[in-house]
Amino acid sequence: MTDRYKNLFSTLDQSALSRADKVHLRDQNLALLLRKIWAGHETTRATLARQTGLSRSSVSSLVDHLIDMRLVEERGEGISTGGRKPTILRFNYQSKFILGLDIGASHLGAIIIDLNGQVISWRQEPAPVRLQPAQSLHQLNRLIQEILDESITNRDQLLGVGIAVPSPISPQNPQYLSPTFMPTWRDINLIESISIPDNIPLLIDNDANVGALAEVWWGAGQGCNQLAFIKLGTGVGAGFIIDGKVFRGHGGSAGELGHMVIDPEGPTCVCGLQGCLVTFVGSQPILKHAQKLGLEHQKITDLLSALKEGDPIARDVISSVAKSLGLAVAGLMNMMNPERVILGGDLALAGDSLLHPLRECVQTRSLWSAISNSNIVTSTLGEQVIALGAATSILQRTLTQPNQVFTQWRG
Numbered sequence: 065m066t067d068r069y070k071n072l073f074s075t076l077d078q079s080a081l082s083r084a085d086k087v088h089l090r091d092q093n094l095a096l097l098l099r100k101i102w103a104g105h106e107t108t109r110a111t112l113a114r115q116t117g118l119s120r121s122s123v124s125s126l127v128d129h130l131i132d133m134r135l136v137e138e139r140g141e142g143i144s145t146g147g148r149k150p151t152i153l154r155f156n157y158q159s160k161f162i163l164g165l166d167i168g169a170s171h172l173g174a175i176i177i178d179l180n181g182q183v184i185s186w187r188q189e190p191a192p193v194r195l196q197p198a199q200s201l202h203q204l205n206r207l208i209q210e211i212l213d214e215s216i217t218n219r220d221q222l223l224g225v226g227i228a229v230p231s232p233i234s235p236q237n238p239q240y241l242s243p244t245f246m247p248t249w250r251d252i253n254l255i256e257s258i259s260i261p262d263n264i265p266l267l268i269d270n271d272a273n274v275g276a277l278a279e280v281w282w283g284a285g286q287g288c289n290q291l292a293f294i295k296l297g298t299g300v301g302a303g304f305i306i307d308g309k310v311f312r313g314h315g316g317s318a319g320e321l322g323h324m325v326i327d328p329e330g331p332t333c334v335c336g337l338q339g340c341l342v343t344f345v346g347s348q349p350i351l352k353h354a355q356k357l358g359l360e361h362q363k364i365t366d367l368l369s370a371l372k373e374g375d376p377i378a379r380d381v382i383s384s385v386a387k388s389l390g391l392a393v394a395g396l397m398n399m400m401n402p403e404r405v406i407l408g409g410d411l412a413l414a415g416d417s418l419l420h421p422l423r424e425c426v427q428t429r430s431l432w433s434a435i436s437n438s439n440i441v442t443s444t445l446g447e448q449v450i451a452l453g454a455a456t457s458i459l460q461r462t463l464t465q466p467n468q469v470f471t472q473w474r475g
C-alpha cells in the first residue's frame with residue numbers, strides 16, 4: 065500500500081467496511097477497489113481480494129464495473145504463482161480529464177489535469193472579478209472554451225469541473241457567493257452563468273479550502289493528516305485539512321483567518337470590523353504601505369522583485385507583513401496544532417524573506433518553545449495551487465463516490 069493511499073483515504077476505508085446498508089456497501093466497495101487501483105498503479109483481482117477481504121467473486125464483479133466506466137483497464141498477464149496467470153489491472157489515468165477553475169478577486173485561472181494530477185494545460189489572466197462580474201464571467205467562459213478546445217478532443221472526456229471562489233460557500237447554496245465579501249455578485253447564480261454542459265458534475269468551494277486539498281494531495285502537505293493552508297492575496301483565508309478531509313465548519317465559513325482582528329484600533333475592513341488581519345496583509349494594504357514609504361508598485365510580484373534586488377524599503381514592508389501574519393499564525397497554531405502551515409498566493413513567493421521573520425514572530429507567541437522550521441513552509445505548487453485544488457476536489461469525489469459522479473456524468 066502506498067503512502068499517498070494511507071494518508072488520503074485510511075479513515076474513510078474503515079468506515080466504508082463497517083456500513084450495514086447493502087446497496088450502499090456495494091458502492092463503498094466499488095470506491096474502495098477504485099482507490100486501491102488508483103494508488104497502486106498495477107494490481108490483480110487476487111491481490112485486491114487479499115488486500116480488502118472481499119470475496120474473489122465480488123472483486124471480479126466490481127472490477128468489471130470499473131472497466132465499463134473505463135477508469136480501470138486490463139494490461140496483459142502477470143506472473144503465475146501456481147495456477148493460471150493473473151490479468152494485470154491498471155488505473156486508466158488518461159481516460160478522463162478534469163477542469164479546475166480559479167476565480168480570484170482580481171484574476172482567473174483554468175487548469176486541465178488527468179486523473180493522476182498531471183497538468184495537461186494551464187492559463188491565468190488578470191480580471192476585474194470583484195468589481196465587474198458580468199465582464200469577468202464573459203472572460204471566464206472564453207477561457208473555458210479555449211482551454212477545453214486545446215486540451216481535449218471530445219467533451220465526453222471531461223469528468224467534471226471544480227470551481228474555486230474567493231468567498232465562503234454555504235453548503236445549502238453553493239452557487240451564490242457571499243454578499244458581504246463579494247457585494248457585486250449578489251444574486252448571480254454561478255452555476256447558471258458558466259458555460260458547462262448540464263450533465264457535467266460540478267463542485268464549488270472556497271479557494272483556501274481547495275488550496276489545502278491541493279497541498280495534501282500533491283504539494284508541501286503530502287503525508288500530513290492535519291494542515292492549514294493560508295492563501296495570501298487580495299483577500300486572506302485559511303483552509304484546514306483534518307484527517308485527510310477539508311474542514312468547513314457549521315455553515316461553511318471556517319478558516320476566515322483574514323477577518324481575525326489583530327488590532328482593535330486598526331483600519332475598517334470590508335466586513336465592517338476594525339483591524340482585521342487582511343487590512344494589514346491583503347495585497348492592497350501592502351502596496352499602499354509600500355507607497356507611503358516611497359515604493360510605487362502596482363503588483364505584489366513587482367514589490368517582490370524589488371525585495372530580491374535588495375531594496376531596504378521592500379524588506380521593511382515584508383517584515384512588517386510577517387509580524388502581523390505571525391500574530392494570526394501563532395493563534396492558529398495554538399488552536400489547531402497542525403502538522404504543517406503552508407503559505408500560498410503571490411506573497412508566498414517572497415520565500416525566506418517572509419518565512420524567517422514570520423517564524424521568529426510565531427516562536428515568541430505560540431505555546432511551544434521550539435517550533436521546527438518545517439512546521440511553517442511556502443507552497444511548492446506556485447500560482448496553479450488553487451485551480452489544481454479545485455480540480456482535485458472532483459478527483460477526490462470520483463475516488464470516494466464513483467457512482468455518484470458517473471450517474472450525473474451519464475446524464
Ligand SMILES: [Zn+2]
Pocket residue numbers: 322323324333334335336337340342
Ligand atoms: Zn474583516
